[in-house]
Amino acid sequence: MTEIRFPHEQHPETGEVIEVADGILWFRLPLPMALDHVNIYALDDGDGWTVVDAGINTNKTRAIWEGLLTGPLSGKPLLRVLVTHYHPDHIGLAGWLQTAYGAELWTTRTSWLQARMLQLDEQPVWPDEAVAFYRAAGMEPSLFERRRTERPFNFSDAVAPLPLGYHRISEGDVIRMGGRRWRVHIGNGHAPEHATLWSLDDNLILSGDQIIPGISSNLGVFPTEPNADPVTEWLDSCARFLDMAEGRHFALPGHKLPFYGVPERLTQLIDNHHGALARLLDHLTTPKTGGECFLPLFKREIGEGEYGLALAETVAHLNHLLYADKVTREMRDGVWHWSRV
Ligand SMILES: [Zn+2]
Ligand SMILES: [Zn+2]
Numbered sequence: 269m270t271e272i273r274f275p276h277e278q279h280p281e282t283g284e285v286i287e288v289a290d291g292i293l294w295f296r297l298p299l300p301m302a303l304d305h306v307n308i309y310a311l312d313d314g315d316g317w318t319v320v321d322a323g324i325n326t327n328k329t330r331a332i333w334e335g336l337l338t339g340p341l342s343g344k345p346l347l348r349v350l351v352t353h354y355h356p357d358h359i360g361l362a363g364w365l366q367t368a369y370g371a372e373l374w375t376t377r378t379s380w381l382q383a384r385m386l387q388l389d390e391q392p393v394w395p396d397e398a399v400a401f402y403r404a405a406g407m408e409p410s411l412f413e414r415r416r417t418e419r420p421f422n423f424s425d426a427v428a429p430l431p432l433g434y435h436r437i438s439e440g441d442v443i444r445m446g447g448r449r450w451r452v453h454i455g456n457g458h459a460p461e462h463a464t465l466w467s468l469d470d471n472l473i474l475s476g477d478q479i480i481p482g483i484s485s486n487l488g489v490f491p492t493e494p495n496a497d498p499v500t501e502w503l504d505s506c507a508r509f510l511d512m513a514e515g516r517h518f519a520l521p522g523h524k525l526p527f528y529g530v531p532e533r534l535t536q537l538i539d540n541h542h543g544a545l546a547r548l549l550d551h552l553t554t555p556k557t558g559g560e561c562f563l564p565l566f567k568r569e570i571g572e573g574e575y576g577l578a579l580a581e582t583v584a585h586l587n588h589l590l591y592a593d594k595v596t597r598e599m600r601d602g603v604w605h606w607s608r609v
Contacts, residue, residue, distance in 0.1 A: 272481055272529030275518075279525060283332055285310070285340045288526050289472055289518070291446045293340060297323035297332055299357050302574055303483070306357040309474060309520055310336075311446030316347035318445040319371075320465075320474050321522060324360035325428040333361065337369070348445070350437070351375040352476030352522060353459035354383040356426035363387075363430035373434040374443075376454065378461035380434045386423035387430055394420045401491040403602045405583050406557025411575065421576075437463055450474070455509065457502025458485040466512065473530065477522045479509065481533055484540055488580030489587060499541060499588035510534040541585075548585050552595055555605040558582045 276294075280286045285293040291312040296305040309320040323329045337346065346369045351359045359379065365371045373380070394416050402412060437443065441452040443465065450465040455478040465474040477485045487498045513530040520526050527533070544565050551564040561582050562570045570578040586606050589595040597604045 272527055272532050274481070274525045274527050276525055279305070283335050283339070285336070288520060289470070292472070292520070294520065294526065295336060295340075297329045299324055300326065303357075303523060305523065307520070307522055307524075310341055312344075313347060313445055314447070316345040317341055318348040318350055319346065319365070320350050320520075321352055321358040321476070322349050322361040322365055324357050324426045325364065326426075329361060330364065333365070345369070346371045348372045348374055348435075350443075350445070350463075350465075351379060351383075352464070352474070352478075353462040354379040354386075355459055355477070356423065358476070358522065359383045359430075360427045362428075364428040366431050367429075373430070374437055375434060376438065376461040376463050377436050379459070379463070380430070380436070382460065383423070383427065384430045387427045388424075390422050390424050391420055395491070398491040400602065401494055402579070404494075404599070404604050405579050406559035406603050407579060408559050408575075411572065442468065448472070453509070453512070455502075455505035457487050457498045457500075457505055460501075462505075464509070471516045471518050473513075473517050473519045475519045475521045475530075478505065479519055479530060479533060479537075480521045480523050481519075481527045481529075482524050484537065486577050486581055487541075487584045488577060489583040490580055494583075495587065496584070497587050497591050498584050499545070500591070503538060503541060506534050506538045510538070545585060545589060549589060549594055549608055552589075552606055552608040555598070555607040557603050557605055558586060561586070561606075 280295050285295045288294040293310040295308050297308060298305055306323055311318045349362050349365045349371045351362050362373050366373050399416055437452050439454045443450045449468040451468055453464050453466055455462045455464055458477050462476055462478050464476055464478050487502050489496050510531060513534055517530040518528055519530050547564040548561060558579060562578055565582055595606050595608055597606045
């Protein structure tokens with residue numbers, strides 16, 4: 269097995285591009301959160317460009333796109349935007365690229381349906397189901413009381429309207445782009461029906477948020493599907509990708525730096541979740557709420573900015589232990605209390 273290594277020590281600065289492989293340009297768009305960037309890849313199709321992922325919808329990211337399309341990407345039309353998964357940092361500007369530049373959107377059916385549904389579902393106040401979900405999850409009470417009076421995060425705050433119509437991609441499809449044939453392989457757990465693309469002609473993988481170096485992808489449970497078990501889906505996906513991954517593979521991820529060592533990284537991702545599950549189980553020898561499980565799970569204190577995602581990830585690991593019959597849960601005053609069997 270090879271070590272994880274990064275041929276590019278530096279990422280491109282805002283508005284700059286780096287050619288990471290023959291005919292593939294890499295650039296970054298900023299995100300207004302702790303994880304402060306997303307990677308975008310532009311593939312030269314000869315008569316135009318395909319871009320993989322689109323960035324979040326802000327005035328700043330649209331201005332950066334305009335600069336790129338009239339700068340390093342000028343001279344050829346933007347033909348396609350291929351979106352790996354429905355999260356706002358990836359699909360946020362896809363609809364705008366469709367509408368303003370005539371690009372086609374290629375993505376999985378679940379990504380498109382989920383993004384379009386959430387983009388249209390604007391809520392001025394927290395829906396009752398969300399209030400009940402976050403209470404049950406054990407959100408810290410003072411934070412909970414404050415948050416429920418604030419306008420909730422809406423998908424449409426970060427995602428441009430998606431026009432009708434897209435091109436569906438599915439497991440096993442072979443797509444031509446950037447002078448190569450790519451096979452689509454679907455992952456789950458971080459986002460339902462997340463597309464990854466594996467080159468049939470060289471060693472490249474466009475891995476999205478399914479295989480990222482250095483940071484673990486959020487596995488979250490949300491009010492839309494409170495009883496989901498994304499940890500099982502994630503572990504299954506990692507195991508399947510590990511069967512396919514080789515030391516020669518060069519991954520172009522959705523965040524952080526392009527890297528070699530995909531088998532090594534997949535092994536780490538699997539081991540990390542098994543470690544987290546074991547620590548969490550030890551912590552539940554006395555009953556705990558979800559909000560009381562951060563330290564064993566994350567091995568550090570969680571700040572307010574990351575509280576929501578941390579709680580979603582905690583519920584995911586608790587649900588996983590529940591389905592594995594390793595914990596039970598009891599509802600008291602609308603809050604789940606979890607304990608080891
Ligand atoms: Zn994501
Ligand atoms: Zn992402």
